[in-house]
Amino acid sequence: MDESFSVLVVDDERGMREGCRRILERHAALVDTAESGDEAVAKFARRHYDLALVDIRMPGMDGMETLDRLRALDPDAVAIMVTGYASLQTAIEATKRGAHDVLPKPFTPDQLLAKVFSAVERRQLTLEAKRLREERERRLLEIATEKSRLRTVINCMQDGVLVTNRDGDVVLSNPAATRLLLLDDSRLLEHNVADAARQAELVDMIEKVLREGDGVSMLAREIAVERENRVLMANVAPVRDENGERLGAVAVLRDITQLKELDRAKSQFVSMVSHELRAPLAVIEGYLGMVLGGMATDDPVEERLILSRSRARAQSLLTLIDDLLDISRIEAGQLAKRVETLDPAEICRDVLGLLRPQAAARGIVLREESAGDLPRIQADREDVVRVLTNLVSNAIKYNRDEGQVVVRSSIEGGYLRLDVVDTGLGIAAEDTSKIFDEFYRVKRRETREITGTGLGLAIAKRIVDSYNGVVKVASELGKGSTFSVFLPLGDIANMRNAIE
């Protein structure tokens, strides 16, 4: 034997015990002895032996009972029963009770070794089989755990997952897939994907992968879900086993409706901006063409008119670009804000002061009214000035000559309320919902002469939104409009944190 093995020799005769020890120790065995069944059981309880050599006839607990007790302690224990009265009967009895073999006395060292080696081999095989069995059980448990873990992960995913076998029958799906494809759960599992899913494009993709899988690594396509106006990005790939054999197909579905919407809004904005930039440039170019092409008369007054109109358009272009830069500044968000403690009354006075000449030119009176002492607010000064300037400047532009504009400030709930009240044209009900849209300008006979980028209110709204505030409008045609801004009092940073 190459490896060492342990043997417990149980015999009431000292000579037998020592004899066996000598023989076995020569063959690398670790030998221990016990002179009674009781002692053997006690030793076995402390440690396991590869093999027990048990004398059947002993005073007190006999060999057979000892065998039972040993096997109770270690069911894999291998025992050789030693007997001076070997009979077939004894052998059968011993084997029944789990002994590996029977060794009749007297025996030669070779006979002993032959039996012992065979028993040790048996012991090793038993242990190996046990190890394999345990390993298998552990693996099965692992797989079950892994499966349930995978199941949990797949079920929690926001993306839909749909797996079919090679016949196209759905074998796995998650709740997201059911939700995204508007499927009936009960129709899904065990059904062919062609029967279960209403999205012909998706079915096509899966069938294509199943049919031509060898040439296809992954298909990606946007598919429409009609009933909900949703757009899904579907990725379909073949599922293969370790030999590359095609087992089925897996489809992963992601809802990209919002992305598409953002994308559309962005292109729309870009398109609108390009148009707004092109329109004044086209006018400037047209006038320059007239002057350079000799189409303007020699009348210096007319030529001057053309140039001054071009200049007005160039200025409007600059204003537009400033407004666009403002929008991008607002979009940069909180990071770009220089928040400080501001006195709203002081800002009102400043803004009205700056716009007074423009108002005075048309006989319009600007006034401010304040409901007592106002608390300070936390905001970026530039933001508040911008909102108020845009609103008051509109109130002047869309006012009647000799009209008036009142800026009224008060506290309402947890907000600072600023009302900009004019005596102007008023806004038609159908326009009030659109005036805060980028580039929307009310078009009426009376507004023809009024210049503007169509961004003023959009900017004001975006700024107010960025402070979690509200801007509202109330208006009556022919009488005037009131724009009301509500800015939250207190520290915006803290409010933001509270919200988040």
Add this chain to the structure above:
Amino acid sequence: MAANKVLLIDDDEDFVAIHKAYLERAGFVVSACYSGDDGLDAARTEHPDVVVLDFMMARPTEGSLVAQALRDDPVLKTTPIILLTSVRAKHPWWGVQQDGDYLPVDILLDKPIEPERLVAEIRQLVSQK
């Protein structure tokens, strides 16, 4: 041969001033109106060879209303109409079917338009008469 007459109807004075100058240089006789109503009156008295019409004037669909009125007029119903619109470029989702049954105009063009392009389009329309 008498010069062809073009009627420009647009509330944008700059647009009118520029295109009037280019068209006159190209040999057209041009009259201009700044509203749909004035334009319709002018068309009825002047019998232009081509009408150039802005879609969105004081009222958002003023141009198409003028076009419809021209088509309903027994004298003017065959006068070629060019309808200009910036709405399409401004609101990409706003589609105008370029379909004679739907908009009673001969040509629909996007604004802003290069003066030379407008001159060429009008020449083309006049030569077909």
